[in-house]
Amino acid sequence: xxxxALPAHPRPLSPHLSIYRPQISSxxxxxxxxxxxxxxxxxxxxxxxVVTLAYSSFRPMPAFWDCFTGICGQxxxxxxxxxxxxxxxxxxxxxxxxxxxxFELKTMCRTGWAVILGAVVLTASAWTLVWLYYxxxxxxxxxx
Amino acid sequence: MTHPxxxxxYRTDLKQVKAYGSAKMGAHEWxxxxxxxxxxxxxxxxxxxxxxxxxxxxxxxxxISIIASPLNTVLYIFMTTTxxxxxxxxxxxxxxxxxxxxxxxxxxxxxxxxxxxFTIIAGFVAIxxxxxxxxxxx
Numbered sequence: 001x002x003x004x005a006l007p008a009h010p011r012p013l014s015p016h017l018s019i020y021r022p023q024i025s026s027x028x029x030x031x032x033x034x035x036x037x038x039x040x041x042x043x044x045x046x047x048x049x050v051v052t053l054a055y056s057s058f059r060p061m062p063a064f065w066d067c068f069t070g071i072c073g074q075x076x077x078x079x080x081x082x083x084x085x086x087x088x089x090x091x092x093x094x095x096x097x098x099x100x101x102x103f104e105l106k107t108m109c110r111t112g113w114a115v116i117l118g119a120v121v122l123t124a125s126a127w128t129l130v131w132l133y134y135x136x137x138x139x140x141x142x143x144x
Numbered sequence: 145m146t147h148p149x150x151x152x153x154y155r156t157d158l159k160q161v162k163a164y165g166s167a168k169m170g171a172h173e174w175x176x177x178x179x180x181x182x183x184x185x186x187x188x189x190x191x192x193x194x195x196x197x198x199x200x201x202x203x204x205x206x207x208i209s210i211i212a213s214p215l216n217t218v219l220y221i222f223m224t225t226t227x228x229x230x231x232x233x234x235x236x237x238x239x240x241x242x243x244x245x246x247x248x249x250x251x252x253x254x255x256x257x258x259x260x261x262f263t264i265i266a267g268f269v270a271i272x273x274x275x276x277x278x279x280x281x282x
Contacts, residue, residue, distance in 0.1 A: 040231035047267045054270040091181050133200050
């Protein structure tokens with residue numbers, strides 16, 4: 001397992017990706033891992049963005065600010081927030097598995113679809129709220 | 145016990161005995177991953193609310209009142225630390241899964257741990273600097 005040298009007689013592995021159709025279990029699992037990595041990188045970037053904001057006395061340098069509020073930054077931010085909601089909901093599903101609940105096939109499929117639906121709904125509603133408030137500030141007084 | 149040629153016999157009896165048993169580590173990381181995950185559920189909802197409010201700030205005093213609130217400050221530090229630590233543990237699992245060369249694995253783990261700790265501390269410093277700035281501006 002921690003070999004540095006190549007094995008003298010490489011042994012054949014059983015096939016995996018070439019024979020299995022993508023299923024709700026496998027796709028959600030690898031998506032959990034991928035969103036985890038994306039969230040980690042995004043969290044590092046966001047923290048550094050806050051650091052630069054604090055050091056520039058909240059008067060951000062125009063080029064840097066445009067980077068985050070421009071179309072590219074918006075797309076990345078929406079993607080990061082989807083990853084956040086998805087990873088959180090699937091994480092809750094994982095926590096239920098950790099205490100032993102929800103392993104039945106039907107339950108696993110249903111909760112899997114619920115996680116995807118929930119992530120899409122939460123992302124859409126969060127960004128709709130932002131967009132709504134941006135254009136009609138009086139609609140949501142509790143947000144200010 | 146059969147004795148193959150001397151050049152091939154690297155697994156001495158002492159080495160074999162010393163390697164018996166479990167790794168005796170890893171349970172702590174497993175538990176902390178679950179605990180940070182549990183803490184992150186409410187913290188994320190708080191984070192999203194505050195992020196949305198800050199994102200939609202139209203005036204500087206508005207921003208100040210959100211950042212200067214002591215609850216927000218503490219939760220910001222808590223959130224940064226917990227989220228980055230949870231991510232660090234997750235990246236550790238991923239590196240251990242996919243990086244097979246021992247040296248590359250050790251280096252990657254050290255790099256990830258170092259970058260994460262550096263960023264956590266930077267997050268601390270940022271909120272302190274923010275408060276100092278706000279107190280100066282007030």
